[in-house]
Amino acid sequence: MSGAAKSLEERIDRLESLDAIRQLAGKYALSLDMRDMDAHVNLFAPDIRVGRDKVGREHFKAWQDSTLRDQFTGTSHHLGQHIIEFSDVDHATGVVYSKNEHECGPEWVIMQMLYWDDYERIDGTWYFRRRLPCYWYATDLNRPPIGDMKMRWPGREPYWGSFHELFPSWREFWAQRPDKDSLPQVAPPAPLEQFLKTMRRGTPAPKMRVR
Template sequence: MSELETRIDRLESLDSIRQLPAKYALTLDMRDIDMMVTLFPENVRVGKDASGRKALRAYMDRTLRSPFTGTSHHIGGHIIEFDDPDHAHGIVYSKNEHETPIEGGDDEWVIMQMMYVDNYVRQDGRWYFERRLPLYWYATDLNKPPVGDNKMRWPNSEATEGNFHKLFPSFAEYWERDGDHDGPVPEPAPLEGFLNAMRRGQAAPKVKVRAD
């Protein structure tokens, strides 16, 4: 392709990728599992031993029936970087609300703040999610602010620590030091290397995946 065609292709790819999280949120909230799985390639991995859209549909159908009766996902900032013309990665924020039934008691309205660490792939001219890794900061009843430790507080479950900050070492480093450090200010990251610069080689944390 010419330079102009390459630039146009990149702009069209950015627009297609940016729509994926919004489409995912809409299909999730409307429980249109058939449409949701079409946002992933035909050979999508589902756990350790399964693959394919049918397997993903069955998994999502089971997961979304409990513990939620309704959800609303609000998509925030989206950073996208390209590995090559047909592969990209990114991070997108999501603020979620869940109507959560409580057996033998009043239902709760659980709010959640999280981000998705995504990989995207283009196959046959169409962009898909290749993988979504959810990183959670908190989940709690609307009337119970999640201050303190162990911010993942689902009804009828033991409170646990989230992993919202685990991909980027800067958060822990910031609180470990007393004031500004003496190191040099780094040069701006490469155009397609901002997220890698922030991670500084940090491995992705282990995550128990929920359907959020």
């Protein structure tokens, strides 16, 4: 149904859904940084999958609690732009930028990343169905992450993040060098609600990595 043909009720519902989903991202950051694990896990669908074979908020709370106690003294998540697209009235996908700070014992680790999100409305309330973290870098505040292997946590070997993996345009850009003597072709604009899908070039839905 085109935007012009939608009823006033549908348009209001879409605006309210957009706001509720944006609130989810803000509530995620606040509840995580303040270590309110109940508030945090209740932002996710009741049957949230945890790892390969566990389901439910109780398992998610146990995993989050262990991760935060083992790795971080304190954290702060600063949210950036948020793109949201709907597949139907109760399902949406989004991308949220996040600039984070972490106290890790004697080191202060800064991070740039984005979240690839799936949202679902259940009984009138929007929840995270899944959050896939995609990292560009993590490094001590005083050590710029120049070069390869930009994920540099204390006590771990550096490794690649997945910041650019969702979008083929990154590899395409560096794999080709345009002819400066001719104008490049420009693809048509993405259809409504398909900006993210168009940028992903039809690649499969991303999967959570289990480390």
